[in-house]
Amino acid sequence: MGSSGKMAVDLYHALWSPPSRAVRMIGRAVGVRFNLITCEPIQGDHLKPDFLKMNPMHTIPTINDNGFVLWESRAIGQYLVSKYAPQSTLIPTDLQQKALYDQRLFFDYAMLQNFSKTMRRIFVGGTRFEPKDIKQCRTSLQLLDQFLSQSTYVAGERITLVDYTAAASVITCQPEMVDLSTYPHVQRWLARVRTEIDGFEEINGPGVEMIGNVIGAVLSSDGDSSKL
Template sequence: MTITLYELQPSPHARKVRLLAAELGIPLNKVPVDPRIGETRTSEFLAKNPNGRVPTLEENGFVLWESPAILKYLSAKHPERSLCGADAKTQALVDQWICWWVGGPEAAIDALAWELIIKPRVLNQPGNDPGIMEDARARLDRFLPVLDKQLADRDYIVGPLSVVDFLIGPRLDTAPANLDFDISHYKNIDAWLGRLRAKPYWKDA
């Protein structure tokens, strides 16, 4: 059964899906949809994702959006890999870290992306609101030490490799350089990113 991924290649959220699919050996039919020229606002696309956003996944008439949900769906196709957890406790930890990431650090990163990239380059609006950017960076300073501590004595966030690493890793891989914030002083995060970057598909997916 063909799995179609509607995506914008530079989208960090779409990259999460491509990376996990590469890890699992799941082929994707990638269809570019560019919000910068209105392709996510067509009636056809809005019928699939009423939010008008990428990534959006479709398989045999089933449509799914929001990258955490897509990652869990793809992982369920290979239950032998246990990327959502092999037992109830690990599954709960996976969900805990997904909620933590989406509601905390990633929301701050999204605020920076909105001010530095989306407003000026996509919406043709003034960006760089100093109050928003100061608040976003303060939130990152609050949350990222939590992740760094979690990685002090394990290779991956919940212990074994999981969807959480694919949810968080791709964003922290590129966001600091693109959005002008520094994570180099988080040594455990840096080592963890090194393990992810060593995967053979990581650079190209």
């Protein structure tokens, strides 16, 4: 037990993994104490029998909250908020606010998560960017920019859980992939949430740097020809 009296929650994660970073930020916001357990897909940890027994989908992040196992970062985030900070405004309660939040969370899952997939292709597989992936990332950012031209946060005028999950993906974008400066509302929002989310730099910094270094090395090794 921690000083807060709460039992620690096991979190299987990797530093570079955007959804793992999102869960760590959400946990920090609602006062969860994590027992961080590195599960590195690059080294095949996620395919080891013990991990597969726990999560047959072999994805990180995965939590084990004293016997209750859950994966999918957005489900984990909502579980942690509901359990540890039920009064939190990170999940809206007003009917229409909640509906908008749900819509944006599904957008985040369907569209922004692709940043991670694109990154993973090059980061884990050491392969080049696919033009169709880059196009998809740009379309997603364009939509996000449009949403953010109409509201301060992704789902309205209050910061919600979807700002955490979206920011963890967007901060992962590398300049070789998309030029974030062409999305002014996204830039403004990112600058804001970086300062408002507790532990943002500490949690995201090392993983994003790691991704940047690997991508830089892969691109320079093939003459940078995959830049679009």
